[in-house]
Amino acid sequence: MIDLDALNAAFHLLSGSWQPWLVVVPGLLIGLFVHAVPGLTTSMALAICLPLIPYMDFLQALIFMTAMYAGALFGVAIPAILLNVPGSASAVGTTFDGFPMAQQGRHNEALGLALGASCVGQAIAYGLLLLLAGPIGRFAIRLGPPEMLIVAIWGLTLIARLRGRHLARGLLAGCFGLLLGTVGLSVRGAARGTMGLDLLLDGIPTVPAIVGLFAASELFNLVGREYIVADMTRRAVDARRILAGMRDVFRYPATLLRGGLLGACIGILPGGHAIANLLSYSEARRAAKDPEAFGTGDPRGIIAAESANASSEGGSMATLLALGIPTGGATAVMLVAFGMHDITGGPAFMRDHADVVYAVILSSLVQVVLLGLIGFGFIFVASFIVKVRLRALVPVVLALALVGSFALTQTMAGPITLAVFAVIGWLMQRFDYPVAAVVVGLLLGRMTEGALLRSYQLSGGEFGYALGRPIALVLLGLLVATFVLPMIRQRSGALTAGTTRHGRKP
Amino acid sequence: MNRRTLLATGLAAPFVSRVSPARAEGWPRRPLTILVPFDVGGSVDRLARGFAQYMPKYLGQPVTVVDRAGAGGMIGTNWLLQQPADGHTVMLTPATPFIPVNILVTNARYTLDSFTFVNAQWTDYTVLLVPKDRPWRTAAELIDAIRANPGKISTGVDFGSVGHITTIALLDSLGLKPDAIRIVTFDGSGAMRTALAGGQVDFNIGQGEGAAAVKDFIRPLAVFLDHRLPEVDAPPINEVLAAYKTTVPLINGSVRSFVYPAAFKAKHPEDYASFVAAYRATLADPGFQKFLHDNQMAGDWVGEARTTEIIRANFEALKRYKDLLKS
Numbered sequence: 001m002i003d004l005d006a007l008n009a010a011f012h013l014l015s016g017s018w019q020p021w022l023v024v025v026p027g028l029l030i031g032l033f034v035h036a037v038p039g040l041t042t043s044m045a046l047a048i049c050l051p052l053i054p055y056m057d058f059l060q061a062l063i064f065m066t067a068m069y070a071g072a073l074f075g076v077a078i079p080a081i082l083l084n085v086p087g088s089a090s091a092v093g094t095t096f097d098g099f100p101m102a103q104q105g106r107h108n109e110a111l112g113l114a115l116g117a118s119c120v121g122q123a124i125a126y127g128l129l130l131l132l133a134g135p136i137g138r139f140a141i142r143l144g145p146p147e148m149l150i151v152a153i154w155g156l157t158l159i160a161r162l163r164g165r166h167l168a169r170g171l172l173a174g175c176f177g178l179l180l181g182t183v184g185l186s187v188r189g190a191a192r193g194t195m196g197l198d199l200l201l202d203g204i205p206t207v208p209a210i211v212g213l214f215a216a217s218e219l220f221n222l223v224g225r226e227y228i229v230a231d232m233t234r235r236a237v238d239a240r241r242i243l244a245g246m247r248d249v250f251r252y253p254a255t256l257l258r259g260g261l262l263g264a265c266i267g268i269l270p271g272g273h274a275i276a277n278l279l280s281y282s283e284a285r286r287a288a289k290d291p292e293a294f295g296t297g298d299p300r301g302i303i304a305a306e307s308a309n310a311s312s313e314g315g316s317m318a319t320l321l322a323l324g325i326p327t328g329g330a331t332a333v334m335l336v337a338f339g340m341h342d343i344t345g346g347p348a349f350m351r352d353h354a355d356v357v358y359a360v361i362l363s364s365l366v367q368v369v370l371l372g373l374i375g376f377g378f379i380f381v382a383s384f385i386v387k388v389r390l391r392a393l394v395p396v397v398l399a400l401a402l403v404g405s406f407a408l409t410q411t412m413a414g415p416i417t418l419a420v421f422a423v424i425g426w427l428m429q430r431f432d433y434p435v436a437a438v439v440v441g442l443l444l445g446r447m448t449e450g451a452l453l454r455s456y457q458l459s460g461g462e463f464g465y466a467l468g469r470p471i472a473l474v475l476l477g478l479l480v481a482t483f484v485l486p487m488i489r490q491r492s493g494a495l496t497a498g499t500t501r502h503g504r505k506p
Numbered sequence: 507m508n509r510r511t512l513l514a515t516g517l518a519a520p521f522v523s524r525v526s527p528a529r530a531e532g533w534p535r536r537p538l539t540i541l542v543p544f545d546v547g548g549s550v551d552r553l554a555r556g557f558a559q560y561m562p563k564y565l566g567q568p569v570t571v572v573d574r575a576g577a578g579g580m581i582g583t584n585w586l587l588q589q590p591a592d593g594h595t596v597m598l599t600p601a602t603p604f605i606p607v608n609i610l611v612t613n614a615r616y617t618l619d620s621f622t623f624v625n626a627q628w629t630d631y632t633v634l635l636v637p638k639d640r641p642w643r644t645a646a647e648l649i650d651a652i653r654a655n656p657g658k659i660s661t662g663v664d665f666g667s668v669g670h671i672t673t674i675a676l677l678d679s680l681g682l683k684p685d686a687i688r689i690v691t692f693d694g695s696g697a698m699r700t701a702l703a704g705g706q707v708d709f710n711i712g713q714g715e716g717a718a719a720v721k722d723f724i725r726p727l728a729v730f731l732d733h734r735l736p737e738v739d740a741p742p743i744n745e746v747l748a749a750y751k752t753t754v755p756l757i758n759g760s761v762r763s764f765v766y767p768a769a770f771k772a773k774h775p776e777d778y779a780s781f782v783a784a785y786r787a788t789l790a791d792p793g794f795q796k797f798l799h800d801n802q803m804a805g806d807w808v809g810e811a812r813t814t815e816i817i818r819a820n821f822e823a824l825k826r827y828k829d830l831l832k833s
Contacts, residue, residue: 144701325699
């Protein structure tokens with residue numbers, strides 16, 4: 001699969017000059033900083049830096065952009081863990097166990113875990129790319145609406161797992177989220193639930209809504225407390241414990257590997273990178289012997305979410321590099337950089353510029369190591385947040401979140417959404433409804449509906465259509481198996497237990 | 507994923523340069539704001555940033571770019587109409603299809619008469635495409651296949667786009683109802699093109715520029731123009747349709763133009779003329795022409811009258827078929 005001549009040429013490109021490397025550290029830092037403000041996104045940062053691109057050579061530009069990407073991928077985890085404020089949809093899964101860990105005074109370990117998992121996840125993704133960029137790309141465009149639908153439904157099953165104490169309330173919250181997800185112009189041009197407001201035609205802005213829901217439900221709860229970490233003795237910033245967290249990642253190799261591979265697969269779907277973290281979290285929880293530990297500050301939760309999030313971007317890079325087709329906002333901006341250098345993406349790019357493709361992949365593998373170093377310094381500084389009194393921290397975070405939400409929407413729609421969802425989040429928390437289930441519904445509602453509609457349109461309503469789509473059938477089989485097998489195991493487990501008991505009876 | 511704008515001032519800062527001393531009187535009295543009603547990084551946004559760099563020399567004032575995306579350009583367009591009609595905010599947008607679609611499909615509160623369309627500077631064309639692995643070599647073969655297999659052949663559309671309306675118009679001209687094919691509605695043209703490249707749908711009528719990104723996966727069968735294009739190996743659609751004794755209205759793809767609220771020209775005709783003069787001088791600027799060339803953009807001058815005519819013709823064609831869109 002590897003074109004060795006091109007790989008050799010790539011080594012020469014990278015080692016022949018120090019110039020391509022010049023942009024790596026600034027790229028990583030910009031990426032990390034951008035996510036210090038919840039609401040700023042990678043694609044925004046990339047777009048802002050576009051005017052710089054014509055002044056770099058093509059390889060340098062690509063390396064700069066992937067470095068920014070790499071930094072931002074991990075950057076979102078920091079506010080997610082320390083403040084329970086996910087800066088984008090891709091950090092939602094990280095909050096589930098990250099924030100509980102931070103509250104218990106294990107913030108050093110949690111951040112270390114996230115950084116470690118992010119680096120390994122990216123390494124897995126770029127390793128796969130190095131071996132299989134072409135085939136992955138060609139496979140990706142074989143995935144159509146029916147396959148998307150099955151992945152989306154798979155994501156929705158997470159709602160049942162995030163139910164909290166009451167199953168009915170969890171499902172109700174999930175349905176509420178799904179309904180919210182359908183607000184706006186449908187893909188068939190019908191305006192729904194917009195209450196006549198033009199601002200809602202594009203749907204509810206998800207990031208302000210998520211920040212509102214999470215920030216309110218957790219941060220308001222902390223109002224009576226002095227600090228995020230209640231126990232004073234644990235309120236320390238400790239480099240050794242961050243390092244220990246990074247090391248701990250390797251204590252759960254199965255979770256790490258599963259997250260990395262799953263993320264890479266889901267990342268090749270359009271819009272997939274936003275939900276990879278949730279699917280991976282869900283799978284890790286399902287596979288665990290003690291699923292109840294998830295959500296209470298379990299390291300595996302962070303590892304699953306972060307490794308998948310990190311590797312999902314590798315998946316979308318595959319379709320960009322191999323086919324010139326972007327599957328997400330950030331890769332779309334990168335394609336613009338191609339245009340600026342008069343280079344057309346697509347299979348011809350992979351064929352004619354294989355050395356550049358390999359050079360980008362190789363440099364990304366080096367970036368992973370640098371991200372580990374720079375990210376370590378970055379979280380060391382960021383951790384001092386735990387030493388800030390909550391009465392100062394909460395208003396600052398909420399103010400920053402409001403500003404960020406305005407930047408996202410460029411209208412008052414962002415801040416208003418945030419405020420409305422803050423109230424909803426607080427009410428839900430107060431009456432013991434799981435906020436996370438609403439978020440999953442909101443994130444997946446639109447995707448599920450679109451995929452369902454398109455599957456129906458494409459098949460003309462004929463069920464036989466699915467038979468002609470082997471990938472969809474395999475995915476469907478996997479989906480059913482993940483549900484039925486645990487049930488069978490449970491049943492047979494109960495039976496054996498029953499027989500033994502009988503056997504013991506004299 | 508959202509690529510909304512961020513801190514327009516920060517974005518524009520690198521471009522606020524090379525400003526000659528502002529004229530003491532006359533227009534513009536303040537910096538000019540170019541409003542882009544779409545996301546950062548899109549084609550119109552990039553064009554606007556080119557103007558921000560080259561126009562200040564001829565305007566005597568700095569130029570900043572503001573992106574206000576949403577609702578198919580409607581959020582930004584509404585905002586434009588709320589600004590004072592003194593000409594210091596101008597919109598740069600694909601005036602068709604978006605303004606007619608806002609009016610006809612999403613019930614916008616404005617009409618075509620609300621605007622002055624300065625100049626159709628950069629126009630995209632519409633093209634009929636099939637994935638390479640499909641058997642049809644000509645548009646006639648595809649049409650015959652649709653007729654022979656009613657309700658079996660699928661197409662991908664971006665709802666309400668020119669491609670969508672042209673698809674309906676083509677079927678209508680052949681005496682076919684929309685249910686003669688399977689119309690699959692995608693979230694945006696990017697997702698639709700990916701599906702086309704992957705062979706998820708059987709054909710697509712869409713925009714030529716966008717199709718360039720996936721050109722290795724597709725085969726053009728016809729262009730919706732009255733002439734051939736040197737870069738596209740396909741005949742004009744109405745030549746194909748001659749065999750079927752029918753024609754289809756040719757609706758332009760993106761017609762990118764500066765757009766002012768009509769009130770500006772009505773109230774301050776001299777100020778409007780000042781803008782047009784600075785704009786034309788920018789179009790003639792060698793640096794700007796190089797910028798356009800490097801970015802594969804066009805810098806045509808057709809004038810306000812012809813631009814308005816194009817947009818009205820498109821509007822009428824869209825109006826004729828809009829009721830068929832939702833069926």
